[in-house]
Amino acid sequence: MSNSTSALRGHCPAPFYEETQFGANGFVGGRLCAAVGQQGLRCCLPCPMTDFLYPKEFQTWYRVAEGLNVAGLALLLFLLLSFICLPAEKTRQHYLSYCLIVAGMLLSLGFVVPFASRPPQCYDEITPNDMFSNLTCAFSGAFIIAGGLSMAVWIFIRALSMHLQIVWDVLPGKAFFYWAQGLGWGVVAAFFTATITVTGVSFRFGDVCHVNSADSMKDFWGPLLAIAGAATVIQLATFAYCIKVYIKNMWSDDQTETQSSGGLPSYTTSVRTRSARAVYRRVRKVLWLQWRGITIVVFILVDVIFFSVVFVYMNQVEESAATDLEAAMPFLMCLVQHADNVTTCDKLGQDLFVNQSTVLAVLILLSLAGIQCFILLARSSMFTAWYTLIRSKFDSKREFVSLDAKQATTDLRNYELIKIAQSPIKAPESAITSPGADFDPYGRSTPDYFGKEVQREYRSPSLSFSTPRAPSQQAMHVEWDPRATHARGGLGLHPVDDEEEDDFTRHRI
Template identity: 30%
Template sequence: MSTAALANITECISPFLNVRSYPTTGGETASRFCKPLNANLTCCLPCPLTDWVFDDHIGSQIATADHLSIGGFVLNVLLLLTFWILPEEKTMRHYLSVSLAVSATIMSLAFLIPLGTNPNYCHDDITPNNMNTDTGCAFTGSLLLFGWMGCVVWIMLRSIWTMLRIVVDFQRPIAYKWVALTLGIGLPAFYLAICLPISGVAYRLGDVCIPSRTSAFATWFVWVIVFSTLSTLILIFTIVYCIWKFALSVVSRDRLDNEVTTSTSFIQIQQTKKKSLQRRHRLEWARIKEVLLMQWRTIILTFIIMNESVYFAIVFAQQTGAAEAALHGVRKKDIEFASCLMMNHGNKNACLAKATGMGLNQAQVVATLILASANNSVPDIFPAVPRVNAHGMEASHLQSAKPSRTKSQAESRQRRVCHAESWQRRKG
């Protein structure tokens, strides 16, 4: 059916419904998937949209994603209980780990609620429910926004902490703790307060309400990507710094191995300073290596969350963009899909190959929901953060103690340097 033929239609053909038959308020009217065929007729796909652009297995696949959150919720609760009950030295309890686990627990609740409420996706035949027309939508959307943003922010704070400990040997953990708590709680609450009234949440994909309208990019999605990207860049900088320090340590060791250790070599002041610098590089690398080994969880966790956040945002952007584009005219691919449904009397299975024009891909959507649900258990795999005492030192002996061999070598060289300087003064 051509564009000219659609322009001459005076009544919507099944399964499409005339938008004039429904009120202009109530539910998420901006998320209706409607096409203006001419100046007097706008036809809409029935709600929910997923029933028309995906195959019949989408319902069971969404349910599978929701059930995965049960495991994540149980693991997070067990982790929090161990933090609370067991001694600190047994659990490596740290406010950065506890806060991340709490955020993941909140996020998992967003996927658990639909399992017991059997959500009603639609306000009427063409309009999805939103937070104003469905209480379950309001709860799941709020929990998802706060929990997801909380996970991203706390991982960013962990990355900053890793960088401060390795790069600048930061020694004020109490000050950082209060700054981190303020940002870790304040930023998710702030963006939740911004996103809900401006963008709102609605049933768009699956059983959990997500931000709707194009304004969601500015109020929420872009900030998830920004914080995730910032975490990754900080860790990349930290890793490059570690590689640089490692290279200096290797060069220093090789130079010392190639030098001839004679009594005259220690008389030269320039060589003494050179060896002192080389020794400092090696000791600094020893300290960095210990911190880096204890922070490998943070590094892996940051890259996982970064990749997932960008992937989520891309999929949601495609879905939102497709819905918004439908409001601005008829596209060729949409005409093909609509014509197929009309000619097949609403048999979607005959038209699924053409549904890609809606900007949606079932495999991507299902993968997104499964990743989002399973993401809640990631903090349980990488929970630990090294503890720091009131003096700013790591509670683990690995941070404060230098390798015994390196220490003994340094002391031996220092004695030789002092002997050489003393001999030089007597000679003068």
């Protein structure tokens, strides 16, 4: 084994390998090689490169990040099932939340797939694997690209929707929905195809495949940063408008109090004060309803912009390290001097590339994206609804069984209904001809309380007005005595007889 290793090293000092000893398989562009001397000798850093840049606990932190992605994927899956199975009033579901959950699941799958399969990072001693030499790399890289683009696009659409509602008081309708679906997933599909076909993915650090550095700025990182930057500008404009409305409302209150002390405010000032207060109440209501969406936009934008900037910086560092040997010479000489214990050169390697704390921060932030979405989109009513749904499913399987039903006997003739079914039933008599009792199929008799009332003769009351009656002449000519009511007499109030009433009626007509 040592002879084969020394043969592969060729004329390069340990721990480097000579490039001419290896073929052109794997991701050749991922090799970190540099020309040494004038004879065309090229020495390459062993694969994986992270073993020479970061200490051994880096792999432990990488496993922690993958475990967080597994937890985030499970939480997002629970959230998606809640949106599908539970009523809308319990989940407050929205198509923007659906799309954001799908984007977070794609990003988490990019870490979960290699966590389950543990793929080999290197094709040989100096060459990393890429999407053509390893299938797991292809899937994990595709999920990372699709998830990152989807998160940025749908965060932009969510920020735009909130901006329209808060600033312009426009509620996005069906037209906005169709445009958002078409442009959102269309942009993701276009840049995903360009990144996979032109740039590609490979193992750069850790078990997850990331976008290669060649042409990545114009295919992936450039569009991603442009979308995230546009979402940031829209979100800052929304915040500026909210601050302006708040300050204007405070200024209107102060102006009203000042004018009320010296005199009545003018009509224009009153209208402006009422308008400012109305706008403030509307904005405050929308902010109270949309605070979850605003927080999600801020968190995801920070994650997207941060890891985009870090990867772009890493690409530039790798390109400069391969061409500028003077800057990398302290690190390379340390590796040559401490070939048996390369961990002593970690500090120099991190100064040359990207330090461990920054890389771990990127990994942890990306891993927390799914958990952040769950915390901000989940509601306590979901858990109550799930409990009610599960309980109803189990309760529906329980049937009520009477205690008498369990005491079944072989002789079914003891039941009363069967007796009745077997006995002849006499036709019931009418209520009028019944001999003082109602018919009962069980042989019982009850007194006939209503039969006698039917036969009783009806006598109309004397003061009944149910039928027309002739007016009583005696009641019409009753004299009114004012002394009986202590009223003044001599007012000419007297009852009108039939003839005078007819004359009055004829004159009125």
